[in-house]
Amino acid sequence: MKLLLCVLSALLLAGCAAGAASGDAISAPAPAATVETAEAAPTPVPAAAAPQGLEPTGAAVLDYDDIRLIDYERAMQTYPETDYYTMCKDGLWGLMRSDGTEVLPCRAPEPLFECDIDEHHWHGYLDGLAWEETDPPEREYNARLKASGDGTLCDAHDGGGYLGFVDLQDNALHIYYGSLGPGELRAPTDADMLLFSGSANGFVPVRDGALDAEGDGWFNYIGGEQYVYRNRDSKAANEFIYSAADFFFDAPLAPAQRDGKWVYLDTAGNEVTALCYDGVYRPNRYTDESRVFARAAPLLNGCTVVSRDWKFGLLDSTGAELVPCVYDGLVWDGGTAWIRQADGWHEYSIPGVTKPDPWRLLLDSLGADITAPDTPPARTDAIFFTTRTNGERLNLRAGPGTGYDIIGKIPDYLRLRVYGTMSSAPGWALVQYDQQYGWVSTEYLQR
Structure with a gap:
């Protein structure tokens, strides 16, 4: 048994050896020459070799200094934001779709991130401008985003919500949630445990x-x-205490941090990688240092980006490095990787791996009590x-019409995202409120 443990430890540590360096990006190719501007054709750049196990998609090569996954708040949203990246050129950041299409040019001093409670609401793009200078560019860029259906810029506000688990003196789990100051407390349900851990226990x-106690059911957490x-019985999964830790959700691994490094755990609580990875996700907005990232990335469709000593690779669902940490940059959206x-x-793909279809995931998650839509929303919707x-x-309501049961009540002036419509019932839309899908009359919605 000791020999086996030694072999396993050696293999894990070998996986965290430093990788070889690769070169810098170069400028994008010039436009094709006309008769008036024709010159001798430049020597073509040799095609980059595909990482072992990956296949090139044939997409155009992108000329950016850095590309990062958009920061989102999974506890407040149903699925990770995998349609967009924030990209950097000459020290400035912008927004692009995951297929490489530019949405907002690089002008922000820090990586863009998504509003904690609103999907496709982009923070930070107008940072660096005085308050009185923001109105004209905000109008311009919001008009561009509206035309392309890529969301909107998000103004600064008091802050988003929070949700986490706490273990109190009664040795039982509680969910503590709220916004800004004091929060509310409740016992987790089976549905909560399934959402955050992947199983009821x-x-x-x-x-x-x-x-x-703050009064009227509101509490201040002290700890x-x-x-x-x-x-949910308060039993510990392992002997470790972490300085930061993430939920599993529906993934087989979750990252946690101790001693300044990140490690990945399986759903049984076993650490399946060495403690050797650096943050690659969620820019640290509390430091003046550029490109400092506070978190490890979550698994998307069985893989995640990892980094050691500023070199990037791709981890699979077993904790093995599918792509070793030898590249100067790598991002993954659940279907393709930009390296x-x-x-x-x-851009490369993994043979046999397809990015999850949000429409199919939605239909599968509705259950028998909610009428399924037959028309997915366009990007502009x-x-x-x-x-x-x-x-x-x-x-x-449970379906698109006043004849269906009322399953909830939505407050006035609440923002809702449309997830689908019904061709046979115009004027109704599928939305989600308080983790519950249902139908509302579009007569009462305003873009």
């Missing part, structure tokens, strides 16, 4: 502490910022609408 990162993975090589960023009901609550 799975493990979630939990903080130990106490609550100070440290250390995490232990526990199940930085000597002549720029190349996949944005938020606001309820306008003059102070009344809007009925959330």
Whole structure:
């Protein structure tokens, strides 16, 4: 048994050896010459070799200094934001679709990120401008985003929501959630545990502490910022205490941090990688240093980006490096990877791996009680609408019509995203409120 443990430890540590360096990106190719401007054709750049196990997609090479996954808040959203990246050129950041299409040119001083509670609401793009200077460019860029259906710029506001698990003196798990100050407390349901851990008795990162009553069901959490993975019976998954930790959701692995490095755990609580990875995700906005990232990336469709010593690779669902950490940049959207090589960023796919279809995932998640839509929203429709009901609550129904059961009530002026419509029932849209899908009359929605 000791020999086996030694062999396994050696293999894990070998996986964290430093990789070889690759070159910098070069400028994009010039336009094709006309008769008036024809010159001798330049020597073509040799095609970059595909990483072992990957296949080139044939997409155009991108000339950026860096590309990063958009920061999103999975606890507040149903699925990771995999349609966009934030990219950098000459120290400035912009927004691109995951297929390489530019949405917003590089002008922001820091990587763009998504609003904690609103999908496709982009923060940080106008940073660096004085308040009185933001109005004209905000109008210009919002008009561009509206025309392309790529969301909107998000103004600064008081902050987003929070949700986490706490273990109190009663040795039982509780969900503590709210916005800004004091929060509410409730026992996790089977649905909560399934969402955050993948099973009804799975493990979630939990903080130990106490609550100070604020009155009317509101509490202030008092405790440290250390995490232990526990199940709903408060049983610990392993002996480690982490300084940062993520939920599993529906993935087989989750990242956690201790001693300044990241490691990946399986759903049984076993650390299946060495403790050797650096943050590649969620820019650290509390430091003046550029390109400092505070978190490890989540798994998307069985793989995730990892980094050691500023070299990037791709981890698979077993904790093995499918692509070793030898590249100057790598991003992954669940279906394809952009990898930085000597002549720029190349797109590759994994044979047999397809990016999840959000429409199919939606239909599979509705259940028998909710009528399924037959028409997915176009890109220009996949944005938020606001309820306008003059102070009344809007009925959330099980199907597209007043004859269906009311399953919820939606507050006035709440932003809702349209997920689909029904060709036989115009004027109705499928939305989601409080983790519940249902149908609302579009008469009461305003773009």
